[in-house]
Amino acid sequence: MTLVHGWGRYPVYESEVCAPSSSDEVPALAKASTDFVARGAGRSYGDAAIGTVRTISTRALDRVRSFDPATGRIVADAGVLLADLIRTFLPQGFFPKVVPGTRFVTIGAAIAADIHGKNHHRAGGFGDHVESLLLATVDGGVLRASREENSDVFWATIGGMGLTGIILEATLCFQRVETGWIRQKTIVGSDLAATMAVFEANSAATYSVAWIDGLARGAKLGRSLIYLGEHAKRGELDNKAANRLFPEIGHPRLSIPFTLPNFVLNPISVAAFNEAYFRMGARKAGSRIVVGADPYFFPLDGIGEWNRIYGRRGFVQHQCVIPDKTAASALSDMLDLITRRGDASFLAVLKKLGPAQGLLSFPLEGYTLALDFAVKPGLFPFLDALDKIVVKAGGRLYLAKDSRQSRATFEAGYPALERFRQVRRALDPSGRISSRLSQRLGL
Numbered sequence: 001m002t003l004v005h006g007w008g009r010y011p012v013y014e015s016e017v018c019a020p021s022s023s024d025e026v027p028a029l030a031k032a033s034t035d036f037v038a039r040g041a042g043r044s045y046g047d048a049a050i051g052t053v054r055t056i057s058t059r060a061l062d063r064v065r066s067f068d069p070a071t072g073r074i075v076a077d078a079g080v081l082l083a084d085l086i087r088t089f090l091p092q093g094f095f096p097k098v099v100p101g102t103r104f105v106t107i108g109a110a111i112a113a114d115i116h117g118k119n120h121h122r123a124g125g126f127g128d129h130v131e132s133l134l135l136a137t138v139d140g141g142v143l144r145a146s147r148e149e150n151s152d153v154f155w156a157t158i159g160g161m162g163l164t165g166i167i168l169e170a171t172l173c174f175q176r177v178e179t180g181w182i183r184q185k186t187i188v189g190s191d192l193a194a195t196m197a198v199f200e201a202n203s204a205a206t207y208s209v210a211w212i213d214g215l216a217r218g219a220k221l222g223r224s225l226i227y228l229g230e231h232a233k234r235g236e237l238d239n240k241a242a243n244r245l246f247p248e249i250g251h252p253r254l255s256i257p258f259t260l261p262n263f264v265l266n267p268i269s270v271a272a273f274n275e276a277y278f279r280m281g282a283r284k285a286g287s288r289i290v291v292g293a294d295p296y297f298f299p300l301d302g303i304g305e306w307n308r309i310y311g312r313r314g315f316v317q318h319q320c321v322i323p324d325k326t327a328a329s330a331l332s333d334m335l336d337l338i339t340r341r342g343d344a345s346f347l348a349v350l351k352k353l354g355p356a357q358g359l360l361s362f363p364l365e366g367y368t369l370a371l372d373f374a375v376k377p378g379l380f381p382f383l384d385a386l387d388k389i390v391v392k393a394g395g396r397l398y399l400a401k402d403s404r405q406s407r408a409t410f411e412a413g414y415p416a417l418e419r420f421r422q423v424r425r426a427l428d429p430s431g432r433i434s435s436r437l438s439q440r441l442g443l
């Protein structure tokens with residue numbers, strides 16, 4: 001048995017970890033296992049990638065099977081990291097159509113969580129760009145699923161958090177890009193209403209994301225820096241950037257060598273950081289700059305193991321999405337509670353999402369707010385209060401970030417749950433696939 005946890009280092013469970021060395025071994029392993037779930041790079045925050053008895057690592061399923069430069073179509077094993085695909089294909093002028101805030105995620109898990117990027121309102125989720133997948137099922141078989149073939153399994157697997165089987169391989173499409181640079185424009189949102197107005201006025205922007213000052217109160221509640229981005233064309237670059245059309249996608253430049261004491265991140269240090277960060281960003285507002293894809297999409301990947309800064313007890317992320325209609329008042333209520341408590345982290349992110357098709361996919365048309373909190377006494381009742389606002393507003397919480405929501409909150413947020421359960425029962429009648437998350441939520 002091994003101690004296993006997600007990116008938030010909370011919760012920690014014992015699990016037997018198996019690591020098949022190729023996809024050929026997976027069907028027999030799935031047939032011989034009970035109470036198991038697949039695991040990719042362990043970048044989901046909570047308990048989704050921890051099997052109740054066995055955790056099957058897909059990291060050795062790392063082959064790119066084919067690439068068609070005419071269409072950008074890639075066939076890859078589920079354990080291949082987005083980081084490796086970007087490093088290989090960006091210099092050839094191809095980039096994923098959807099990327100999350102870290103490139104260290106596997107293809108299998110990007111599908112299983114139907115991850116979203118800063119362009120969900122325009123491009124949809126990762127699953128929208130998957131043509132087909134191969135799924136190892138509990139009976140030892142391998143099933144091909146796509147929009148045309150086994151489509152019920154396809155839509156249950158996209159966003160299904162590993163609970164339909166183990167994805168072995170996927171066929172997906174990358175987009176063509178002329179350069180590896182992003183034209184970035186920063187806009188200041190003086191409060192929540194102004195921030196949301198900027199999103200609405202810039203809905204045609206390819207990428208948009210806001211950093212929210214989770215400690216600003218009163219008239220400044222919800223003040224933010226909004227970053228808009230477009231893939232830069234060759235002719236839009238200055239000489240220096242044009243000489244290096246595809247800047248290097250780097251390795252972590254800094255690393256947190258050990259878990260920091262719990263007191264390092266305190267309201268004073270975070271408030272000081274937020275104030276300095278906001279002022280620095282506001283000074284650059286209005287100007288257009290060109291930044292590499294790496295720092296634009298994956299700013300935190302530059303700091304190895306940054307999840308250690310929250311101390312030994314770990315941290316949780318509360319990520320909700322609120323429908324457009326109720327977003328302004330629910331987000332305002334949530335930010336009000338958060339700022340009164342005063343210990344939100346400096347990582348508070350607001351994005352626009354569009355609709356999604358996966359039965360358990362997180363996105364819906366509205367605003368998603370994500371905030372990190374160090375685990376400490378009193379935190380969970382406080383997060384329950386945030387959940388109440390989310391549920392009342394018709395929203396939901398993201399399973400890939402979750403480690404503590406209640407069954408009732410989950411069930412209220414996912415209306416296609418019963419259809420998901422039907423597909424799951426047909427594939428796995430005795431419920432042999434089981435993660436700590438599925439057990440907790442009765443999935």
Ligand SMILES: Cc1cc2nc3c(=O)[nH]c(=O)nc-3n(C[C@H](O)[C@H](O)[C@H](O)COP(=O)(O)OP(=O)(O)OC[C@H]3O[C@@H](n4cnc5c(N)ncnc54)[C@H](O)[C@@H]3O)c2cc1C
Nearest residue numbers: 040041042043044100101105106108109115116161162167
């Ligand atoms: C810094 C940071 C930023 C992030 N930003 C975003 C963001 O912007 N948008 C977003 O959507 N997410 C974001 N995430 C979350 C992350 O993209 C997802 O949790 C992703 O699923 C993690 O991939 P992984 O390979 O680490 O998977 P894991 O954490 O190992 O697994 C995640 C889920 O996928 C399942 N799974 C893994 N492999 C397979 C397989 N082969 N077959 C079937 N199921 C499988 C697991 O059972 C589990 O349920 C972020 C995470 C971090 C740490």
